[in-house]
Amino acid sequence: MTILASLTKQKKHLSFTALIDSMTSFFNNIKDERQPAKCDYSLHDVLMSAFSCMYFQDPSLAEFQKRLQEEQHINNLATLFGVKNIPKNTQLRDILDEIPPEKLAPIFKDFFNRLRRHKHLEDYAIFPNTLLCAIDGTQYHRSKDIHCEQCLHKEHKTAEITYSHAVLQGAIMHPDKKQVLPVMPEAIANTDGSDKQDCESKAAKRFIKNLRQDHPRQGFLIVGDGLMSHQPMIESFINEGAHFLFVAKPGDHKYRFESLDGFPELASYQFVDEKGRTHYYRWKNKVPLHGGENAIKVNFFEYILKNEDGKITYRNSWVTDINMSRHNIVEMARAGRCRWKIENECFNTLKNQGYYITHNYGHGKKHLSYNMYLLTLLAFYFHQIFELTDGAYQACRKKLGSKKYMWEVFRGSIRLLIFESWEQLMDFVLHREKYEEITLAKRA
Numbered sequence: 001m002t003i004l005a006s007l008t009k010q011k012k013h014l015s016f017t018a019l020i021d022s023m024t025s026f027f028n029n030i031k032d033e034r035q036p037a038k039c040d041y042s043l044h045d046v047l048m049s050a051f052s053c054m055y056f057q058d059p060s061l062a063e064f065q066k067r068l069q070e071e072q073h074i075n076n077l078a079t080l081f082g083v084k085n086i087p088k089n090t091q092l093r094d095i096l097d098e099i100p101p102e103k104l105a106p107i108f109k110d111f112f113n114r115l116r117r118h119k120h121l122e123d124y125a126i127f128p129n130t131l132l133c134a135i136d137g138t139q140y141h142r143s144k145d146i147h148c149e150q151c152l153h154k155e156h157k158t159a160e161i162t163y164s165h166a167v168l169q170g171a172i173m174h175p176d177k178k179q180v181l182p183v184m185p186e187a188i189a190n191t192d193g194s195d196k197q198d199c200e201s202k203a204a205k206r207f208i209k210n211l212r213q214d215h216p217r218q219g220f221l222i223v224g225d226g227l228m229s230h231q232p233m234i235e236s237f238i239n240e241g242a243h244f245l246f247v248a249k250p251g252d253h254k255y256r257f258e259s260l261d262g263f264p265e266l267a268s269y270q271f272v273d274e275k276g277r278t279h280y281y282r283w284k285n286k287v288p289l290h291g292g293e294n295a296i297k298v299n300f301f302e303y304i305l306k307n308e309d310g311k312i313t314y315r316n317s318w319v320t321d322i323n324m325s326r327h328n329i330v331e332m333a334r335a336g337r338c339r340w341k342i343e344n345e346c347f348n349t350l351k352n353q354g355y356y357i358t359h360n361y362g363h364g365k366k367h368l369s370y371n372m373y374l375l376t377l378l379a380f381y382f383h384q385i386f387e388l389t390d391g392a393y394q395a396c397r398k399k400l401g402s403k404k405y406m407w408e409v410f411r412g413s414i415r416l417l418i419f420e421s422w423e424q425l426m427d428f429v430l431h432r433e434k435y436e437e438i439t440l441a442k443r444a
């Protein structure tokens with residue numbers, strides 16, 4: 001086994017080493033409730049071994065590196081992630097199953113604060129001191145037989161039961177930015193009820209409370225779908241001091257307005273862009289949300305996009321607490337439209353772009369499934385931060401073309417060689433010739 005000589009060692013606040021160090025201290029702070037005599041593996045080593053599989057998008061990574069340790073007395077989980085003793089798969093699952101998922105929440109908060117302190121969130125502000133946080137429910141486990149204490153269950157007419165796990169996920173995003181930055185999700189619990197709107201609303205209330213508690217001085221514009229645009233939900237967002245922007249389709253029985261045409265004094269604005277498309281906006285402030293007593297007043301707006309032939313290619317409408325005017329209507333419509341990114345850039349990536357979010361790592365009895373989701377989300381967060389801030393990572397992407405191929409190269413490299421740091425692994429991928437000379441010189 002070749003151990004590469006030290007060439008680079010950097011410690012920036014958002015580098016891999018810095019983020020791993022931060023995560024290490026949070027893992028070490030989790031109180032270990034197990035009997036000391038039964039602890040062959042520390043909680044840190046268990047959590048970090050699982051995380052390393054998610055990070056390298058390789059479910060068998062930890063097992064392979066364990067074999068490397070047995071044969072060569074060294075492995076990359078020790079050098080890159082600080083794992084002292086790699087657990088076997090069965091032990092890893094058993095121990096992870098017992099760790100309360102909320103113990104991982106401070107890591108999301110810490111990464112957010114690092115991004116903020118180093119000014120990376122300024123480009124994400126949709127209005128001064130206001131970040132757009134899109135929220136949506138997503139399912140990451142679904143089965144007719146595999147289930148645990150925490151599973152949601154749905155009984156079908158045929159008496160068949162579907163078991164699932166779902167979260168209300170939030171992510172910071174901006175219409176001009178490709179990277180989305182996840183925040184700690186809120187699990188949809190099997191005590192939240194069986195109605196989709198009902199249980200997502202309950203989870204959303206807990207979500208916003210925690211988000212505001214974690215970041216009390218940060219303004220948020222929460223962007224959500226039509227499930228959110230009902231009065232109790234809107235009131236709880238206002239009570240938590242967050243702005244909201246929720247889809248609201250006129251004609252829906254929930255709302256006062258059958259259609260916007262009922263308002264004679266509607267404000268409007270339109271412009272034609274360089275591609276010949278017409279962007280058309282209409283809005284009205286202080287409209288009662290519904291016809292009932294004590295209806296809350298909201299500001300309503302609509303956006304229609306027509307192609308050069310005058311055909312409607314996009315149409316949507318929203319309610320918000322922000323006072324609508326000619327000055328913010330274009331930006332607000334862009335903010336509302338950008339919600340698709342949570343589906344496309346976040347969930348879709350986690351499910352289909354190498355992260356194995358729906359991979360069956362074993363389901364456990366309590367928290368295994370959710371902890372695996374959270375560790376995968378953290379791996380995704382690492383990669384989003386590097387895409388945004390890390391020159392060497394960006395250079396690897398550029399050199400190797402596709403993300404898929406880049407990860408193949410990273411995985412291939414750590415199967416053959418031992419790297420003393422992630423930064424060195426990236427340097428090796430970027431400047432391979434340099435390392436070949438060193439290895440040859442050592443042999444000679």
Ligand SMILES: [Zn+2]
Pocket residue numbers: 146147148149150151152164165363369
């Ligand atoms: Zn379950």
